[in-house]
Structures are given as structure tokens and as C-alpha cells.
Amino acid sequence: MGYLVDFEKAIENHDAPAILRLWEEYTSSDEIDGEDLPKLKRPKIIRFDSNQPLKNNPKIINLAPEHVIEVATELGAKILVAQDYPICKVKGQYKRHEEFMRKLGYNVFWARQTAQLKKSRCPNMKLLIPIQCYDLAQMDTFLRAIGDLEYDGFSMPVRNHRPHEILLFLVRMKRLGIKMVHLLGTLEFSRLAISAFMGRHFFKWVSLDSTTWRIEAEKQKYLNRFDLSVRDMKQDVFIDDSVQIECECNWCGYETYTSIKNKLYTDKYCFLAAHNFWVSSKVATELYEKSITGNSLLTHVDNVCSNRKKKDDLMRLIPLVEYYQGSDPDDLLELEEELLWFKSKIAK
Numbered sequence: 001m002g003y004l005v006d007f008e009k010a011i012e013n014h015d016a017p018a019i020l021r022l023w024e025e026y027t028s029s030d031e032i033d034g035e036d037l038p039k040l041k042r043p044k045i046i047r048f049d050s051n052q053p054l055k056n057n058p059k060i061i062n063l064a065p066e067h068v069i070e071v072a073t074e075l076g077a078k079i080l081v082a083q084d085y086p087i088c089k090v091k092g093q094y095k096r097h098e099e100f101m102r103k104l105g106y107n108v109f110w111a112r113q114t115a116q117l118k119k120s121r122c123p124n125m126k127l128l129i130p131i132q133c134y135d136l137a138q139m140d141t142f143l144r145a146i147g148d149l150e151y152d153g154f155s156m157p158v159r160n161h162r163p164h165e166i167l168l169f170l171v172r173m174k175r176l177g178i179k180m181v182h183l184l185g186t187l188e189f190s191r192l193a194i195s196a197f198m199g200r201h202f203f204k205w206v207s208l209d210s211t212t213w214r215i216e217a218e219k220q221k222y223l224n225r226f227d228l229s230v231r232d233m234k235q236d237v238f239i240d241d242s243v244q245i246e247c248e249c250n251w252c253g254y255e256t257y258t259s260i261k262n263k264l265y266t267d268k269y270c271f272l273a274a275h276n277f278w279v280s281s282k283v284a285t286e287l288y289e290k291s292i293t294g295n296s297l298l299t300h301v302d303n304v305c306s307n308r309k310k311k312d313d314l315m316r317l318i319p320l321v322e323y324y325q326g327s328d329p330d331d332l333l334e335l336e337e338e339l340l341w342f343k344s345k346i347a348k
């Protein structure tokens, strides 16, 4: 939370160097995304040795559940996510099965070990168990393997899942009696809308964590203020100057799309990072506020979202889950079946 407060302060003060410095510090201790591993120019040596110190430098990462517990205790964290081995974004049923199996042993072992350490060393901290799975059958396998651990909720990367699949996982979690869910990965309008609605009506806590704002800034992409759609701001892109910027953030006030496009890369990156961060937070907050009912959320979606497909999917999914709002977890099997049917239709 400390970083969030500092980020917000830096954004409020228009302090782009501080935003970048905080980001560098934040990511130097961040987990490595499964997708990023193959992109490293010279792959790091990765070890999980609890007898050696915690390390994260250009050559080596050494991280074990003991380190996770030590750092969380030192920071006074209230919520702890168990160490995990993220699954990569791969396509095809067999490849996904293979990738799931390759990481399963690590994920089961670390979930169990982190839970045991947490229980003895910091029993008051909440524990979230990462769900590194592509489908519900794999999730069942993982949960059977970790057995009767004590935990408070799940964390789940959503980059591998389409909105209806995220919903399917969330409904299964609700059926299992889970109250706390942390979703991480791509920040995208439909996923946000679903998370907001489910957070408001089905769970006690749904939190989100994404670096999309920074990654898009690096790629010179400007996120739309209302639906997070992406506009390319590279030097060679044609921009119609008659299109006005519609954003009330602190940075867009005196800019045009052309003036943003023509900035030097570093200035453009600072500008886009600050704007993208602000709009990400704003869009998420608005979706949560509008989620009082399915109808109020969909009216908002209809007003702000420019993507027909996203709108159509949300128009079908939100009323479906809303119908089951307040149902006993045991009755949600029917909803799960309806979502599976939806998934089979989409796949065709």
C-alpha cells in the first residue's frame, strides 16, 4: 500500500521522475511474470534455495517461501500471496496441459510451504493462494493436491482468460465459499466490468493489480479515458487533429493528440505513464460505482464502450450472473453450467 500512496502523491504533484523512480523500485522486488521469462535477453539463473539470501539481480533470482514470509513480516503486510510459478500464455489444449503439469509440483509445494510458515510465523496475515490454471478441471486438480490448507482467498492471473472464463472461475470460487479474490494481469474494460460487478455482489473483496498502464506507455500507447481502448502515439502515425482529447486528468489539459505524438520518447513515456495510470484507476472506480445493479452497469457500459463485441458479451453475461446474485453457493452449479454453455458457443 505504501507504493500506492507514493504513486498517487507523485501523480498528484505531476512528478514524472518520482513515478519512474517508484516504478523502478517497485519492480525490482516484483515477481517475474511467466510470460516475461523467455523475453529476458540473458536468462537469469532461478533458484529456490531458502539457505541462501534473497537475490534479484541481472544474473540470478533466488526466492523461496521463507524469503516471502520474511519480507512480508518486515513490511508489516496484511495480505500475503503464496509463492508461485506462473503459467505462460500458450495456445492449444495439449500445450496448456503440459505447461500446467510442468508448474503444478512447484505450485502445490510452495502453496503448502507458504501456508505452514505463515501459520507459525505470522498467523494474523491473510493468505491468498495463487491459482495457476487454464480451466476448472486443472483448478480442481490443484485444490485436491494442496488439500486442507488454511487460507483466506485466491489470487489469479487473468491474462490467460477471456471475460466469460474469468467469470467461470469466479463462480467456482464463490461455490467453494471463497470471499477474497485478487486478480492480476491485463487491464481491459470487459475484465474490469466483470470484476467490479462480482466484487460488489458476490465477494467481500476483489482487488486488481496490473502493469498495463506502464507497458502501454512503453509502447507509446494512449489509453482512452472511458473504455481503455488504445491509441497509437508513435511518431509516424497519422492523427486527425480535429479529434479532441476527452480527458480530465492533470496532464491532458493543454495537449492535443499531435502534441503528445511529437514529444521526445522519454517525455512521451512519462506523460503516457501518468495519464494511463490515472485513467486505469478512474475507469475501474467508475465501473465499481455503476455496478449497483446489472442495469446501471450496462447503461454505463453502453454509454462509454466503443467496442461492439465487448458490449454484446457484457450484455449477455452480466444479467446472467445477476440472476443468481444472493443464491446459495450450492445453487451456483446451474450458473456454472450456463457459463460453460456460453463458452462452448464462443469457441465454435
Ligand SMILES: [Zn+2]
Pocket: 247, 248, 249, 250, 251, 252, 275
Ligand atoms: Zn489524460
